[in-house]
Amino acid sequence: MQEYNLTPEEEERYVEAQFRDLLDGYLASNHRKKVDIIERAFRFAKEAHKGVRRRSGEPYILHPIAVAKIASQEIGLGSTSICAALLHDVVEDTEYRVEDIEQHFGRKIARIVEGLTKISGGIFGDKASAQAENFRKLLLTMSEDIRVVLIKMADRLHNMRTLGSMAPNKQYKIAGETLYIYAPLAHRLGLFAIKTELEDLSFKYEHPAEYDRISGLIRQSEAGREMVYNDFASPILKRLDAMGLSYEAKARLKSVYSIWRKMDTKHIPFEEVYDLYAMRIIFDTPEGVSEKEMCYRIYVALTDLYRPHPERTRDWIANPKANGYQALHVTLMGPDGNWIEVQIRSRRMDEIAEKGFAAHWKYKIGEHEEESELNVWLKTIKDILDDPTPSAIDFLDTLKLNLFATEIVVFTPKGELLTLPAGATVLDVAFSLHSELGMHCIAGKVNHKLVPLSQKLNSGDQVEVLTSQSQKPKEEWMNFLMSAKAKTRLRKELRKVQQPYIEKGKEIFDDFLVQNDIILNNSVMTKILGTYHVQSREELFLKLGNGEISIDDYLNVNTSRGARSLVSRLFRLGFGGDKKADRARKLLAAADVPEKESGKAKINTKETYVLKFNEKERNFSFADCCRPIPGDEVMGFINDDGEVEVHALTCPRAQVLKASFGPRIVATRWDKVAGHFLANIRIEGIDRHGILQELTGMISTALNIDIRRLNIEAEKEVFNCDLGVLVSDTLAVEELCKRVLKIQGVRKADRVR
Numbered sequence: 001m002q003e004y005n006l007t008p009e010e011e012e013r014y015v016e017a018q019f020r021d022l023l024d025g026y027l028a029s030n031h032r033k034k035v036d037i038i039e040r041a042f043r044f045a046k047e048a049h050k051g052v053r054r055r056s057g058e059p060y061i062l063h064p065i066a067v068a069k070i071a072s073q074e075i076g077l078g079s080t081s082i083c084a085a086l087l088h089d090v091v092e093d094t095e096y097r098v099e100d101i102e103q104h105f106g107r108k109i110a111r112i113v114e115g116l117t118k119i120s121g122g123i124f125g126d127k128a129s130a131q132a133e134n135f136r137k138l139l140l141t142m143s144e145d146i147r148v149v150l151i152k153m154a155d156r157l158h159n160m161r162t163l164g165s166m167a168p169n170k171q172y173k174i175a176g177e178t179l180y181i182y183a184p185l186a187h188r189l190g191l192f193a194i195k196t197e198l199e200d201l202s203f204k205y206e207h208p209a210e211y212d213r214i215s216g217l218i219r220q221s222e223a224g225r226e227m228v229y230n231d232f233a234s235p236i237l238k239r240l241d242a243m244g245l246s247y248e249a250k251a252r253l254k255s256v257y258s259i260w261r262k263m264d265t266k267h268i269p270f271e272e273v274y275d276l277y278a279m280r281i282i283f284d285t286p287e288g289v290s291e292k293e294m295c296y297r298i299y300v301a302l303t304d305l306y307r308p309h310p311e312r313t314r315d316w317i318a319n320p321k322a323n324g325y326q327a328l329h330v331t332l333m334g335p336d337g338n339w340i341e342v343q344i345r346s347r348r349m350d351e352i353a354e355k356g357f358a359a360h361w362k363y364k365i366g367e368h369e370e371e372s373e374l375n376v377w378l379k380t381i382k383d384i385l386d387d388p389t390p391s392a393i394d395f396l397d398t399l400k401l402n403l404f405a406t407e408i409v410v411f412t413p414k415g416e417l418l419t420l421p422a423g424a425t426v427l428d429v430a431f432s433l434h435s436e437l438g439m440h441c442i443a444g445k446v447n448h449k450l451v452p453l454s455q456k457l458n459s460g461d462q463v464e465v466l467t468s469q470s471q472k473p474k475e476e477w478m479n480f481l482m483s484a485k486a487k488t489r490l491r492k493e494l495r496k497v498q499q500p501y502i503e504k505g506k507e508i509f510d511d512f513l514v515q516n517d518i519i520l521n522n523s524v525m526t527k528i529l530g531t532y533h534v535q536s537r538e539e540l541f542l543k544l545g546n547g548e549i550s551i552d553d554y555l556n557v558n559t560s561r562g563a564r565s566l567v568s569r570l571f572r573l574g575f576g577g578d579k580k581a582d583r584a585r586k587l588l589a590a591a592d593v594p595e596k597e598s599g600k601a602k603i604n605t606k607e608t609y610v611l612k613f614n615e616k617e618r619n620f621s622f623a624d625c626c627r628p629i630p631g632d633e634v635m636g637f638i639n640d641d642g643e644v645e646v647h648a649l650t651c652p653r654a655q656v657l658k659a660s661f662g663p664r665i666v667a668t669r670w671d672k673v674a675g676h677f678l679a680n681i682r683i684e685g686i687d688r689h690g691i692l693q694e695l696t697g698m699i700s701t702a703l704n705i706d707i708r709r710l711n712i713e714a715e716k717e718v719f720n721c722d723l724g725v726l727v728s729d730t731l732a733v734e735e736l737c738k739r740v741l742k743i744q745g746v747r748k749a750d751r752v753r
Contacts, residue, residue, distance in 0.1 A: 011059060015046070018065050025036040025073040026082060034079035037105065041083035046106060046690030048094040056165040070154035074194065077357045081147050084112035088151060091117045092610060115148035115609060116155075149189070150356075156182045157194055160201040168667035169605045172635055175205040176658020176665075190323030190356035199257040206649050207260070207633055214256050214263075225251075225276065232334045233279060236342075239301045240281070252343075254278075264650065267682070267750045278341040282350045292317050293348040295328040298344050306332035309339055317349075319409045319459075322419045324352050408459040420457070424482040427453045430465040431486035438489055440467040454480040473497070498542055512551045522640060603644075607637050609644060609666045614674040620644040622677075626651035626753060629677040630728030638668035644668075648753070676726040679709060679733050680753070683721040685746040686714045687714045692721075694743055699725065703736055722752075 006014060027033060045064050052060040068085035070171050071077045083105055090096050091113055098117070102110035160178055163171055179202040186195035204211045229251045240247055254262075254276050262273050273457040281298060285291050295317055302308075312331035320326045328344040345353065406422040410429060420428055426444030430437040430453070441453050445464040457463060473493045481487050514522055525537070532549055535539045544550045603609065612619045613630070620636065621643060628634045628648040636644040637657050644666060658665055683695070692712055699705050709724030727733055730751075737749040 031078040041086040045086045066158045067154045088116045171205045173662035176200040178202045180659035205259040251277045280343045305331045348628040421482045428483045435489045440471045442468045501545030502541045505541030612671045623647045625653045630673040637669045681723040682752045684748040687719040
């Protein structure tokens with residue numbers, strides 16, 4: 001149904017029907033029935049957005065209704081949140097102010113709307129990452145009222161569901177930002193269903209062909225999968241019925257994105273993703289039996305029927321995840337010889353797992369409950385935000401440690417429980433207990449055994465921190481810290497120590513500019529940073545200040561002997577007028593110094609950019625971080641020089657760029673490309689005499705492909721071979737892998753990044 005084709009009368013009826021659907025869902029929930037205030041909020045928002053339409057052509061009011069419906073029916077929030085969701089864009093997009101909302105709907109709703117407006121609004125400098133700053137504001141509001149972030153999640157989910165009406169470059173930006181920021185945050189808050197949908201929708205817009213291919217393979221394998229599941233589940237259902245349980249049992253299929261991630265990271269085809277589905281058992285707790293005891297009774301019944309995997313039983317009941325998730329997971333050997341995971345949950349546990357612990361926190365379990373794990377996490381975030389110095393991108397990367405991390409649980413000697421990211425060390429424990437302990441930590445005792453402070457910990461370890469007043473924080477500690485809080489604390493302390501050197505280095509640098517009459521601009525600064533292989537000015541000043549480098553080396557490295565004085569003259573000239581610019585170009589040519597191109601045609605980010613690479617024209621450069629080749633799914637990023645830099649869509653750096661520099665992202669497509677590009681191939685198989693000769697002969701002679709690098713290792717009967725070859729595009733790589741797989745003994749041939 002396309003609303004924008006409707007007559008005004010039909011459109012009005014449709015809007016009212018959508019609102020009625022929202023109300024019906026609310027009335028069916030267990031919340032108090034405050035229909036009057038919701039009705040008033042809807043009428044207020046409808047009037048405020050009157051005449052405004054979304055990009056798709058539909059009336060704007062349908063967006064707040066949809067957001068309110070997600071908040072109510074998919075997250076489980078009540079009337080206050082529904083009203084705030086209906087009103088969430090009123091202050092930002094219309095003449096109304098927060099005071100007007102407060103006057104009509106009270107302080108609580110007004111504060112939530114204000115929090116949502118703060119997140120969306122704000123003007124940032126050219127170098128600031130708008131989305132990272134928005135995210136920072138978003139998290140700042142969390143400790144005031146968690147409902148702000150939950151409604152923002154609902155807003156993002158509806159925007160993703162309607163992303164099809166946006167231009168391709170906007171789709172890339174929003175999808176990348178969602179995968180980088182919002183999906184991990186949804187996971188951390190326990191909003192599992194929303195996290196899964198956000199990932200799948202992001203994947204659909206970033207990799208449409210792969211999304212369709214995997215969806216098709218899932219549909220094709222459905223009948224066979226159902227047969228295998230029924231064979232596995234049938235004895236379990238009989239056993240549960242015999243126990244007299246009231247339960248629901250179902251197969252939970254892995255999401256399209258999760259399947260693709262597994263295929264991509266493990267370099268395996270769809271057919272080798274054996275854990276396509278898990279079985280979920282959701283029971284109603286019988287009277288007189290605890291949830292925990294019932295979970296274990298079901299576990300015993302299952303392991304009587306099937307053999308459990310010795311290392312893949314997860315007890316999230318005794319130690320719930322930080323997002324409130326509780327369940328008992330056991331992996332069983334099915335009748336077809338494949339492992340199948342079974343998740344055992346009570347009805348309450350299932351509701352928290354799907355809708356999120358956040359919805360229950362504070363508003364349902366009461367103000368006086370003991371501090372939840374979620375609350376502790378919010379305090380950690382607040383602590384990171386209190387340090388204003390890292391740039392927005394640094395902040396996001398630091399925070400990602402917390403958002404993506406798989407967790408471990410360790411104990412202090414007094415039995416205090418600490419939740420830390422996987423890979424955390426003794427030093428992480430020291431910092432999580434107190435920053436002073438972290439600064440003076442010299443070693444630790446893990447399970448009563450003396451270990452170094454870099455010792456990685458496992459779940460269940462008991463950890464004691466040993467300190468010394470003579471110990472001082474060191475730069476190399478950053479290499480084995482995993483928690484965001486510890487990294488932030490250490491960075492702060494190191495900065496105190498380094499500040500005098502940084503100031504001294506800045507002085508040396510400024511003197512150098514004055515003495516050589518150099519006018520500092522972005523181009524010059526980029527060259528200087530590149531010469532010394534440093535990432536920032538601060539790092540450059542630190543190295544200058546402590547004597548690690550000498551700034552005079554810059555001219556020696558960048559120019560020939562005869563051109564040094566010309567370089568100074570060139571910088572003195574600047575690029576002020578036409579005559580000066582012309583003179584500067586001549587000097588650059590004489591000095592053999594590359595000229596920064598100016599006056600380039602501005603790139604239209606709203607159009608798909610056609611990538612050309614041939615003898616006559618090259619209108620892009622390949623990013624060094626991922627080195628894509630023609631045929632790869634790629635995106636363009638307009639760098640500081642105004643050139644298009646091409647990144648593979650799977651590149652981690654591309655994720656950061658999409659989330660942080662959205663306006664500089666362009667959708668791309670390959671034109672006919674003439675050239676050869678380096679691709680890395682990994683080959684595995686059973687070793688035999690002469691296989692290397694056969695491999696190289698096939699590649700260089702039969703396929704006429706140049707080999708640039710070859711490394712082969714054999715251990716007993718198995719060999720691994722890493723190849724670097726020059727190819728024209730991804731089709732050449734596919735043909736090479738297909739042909740290599742026909743060689744006797746070769747079991748696997750894949751391109752690796």
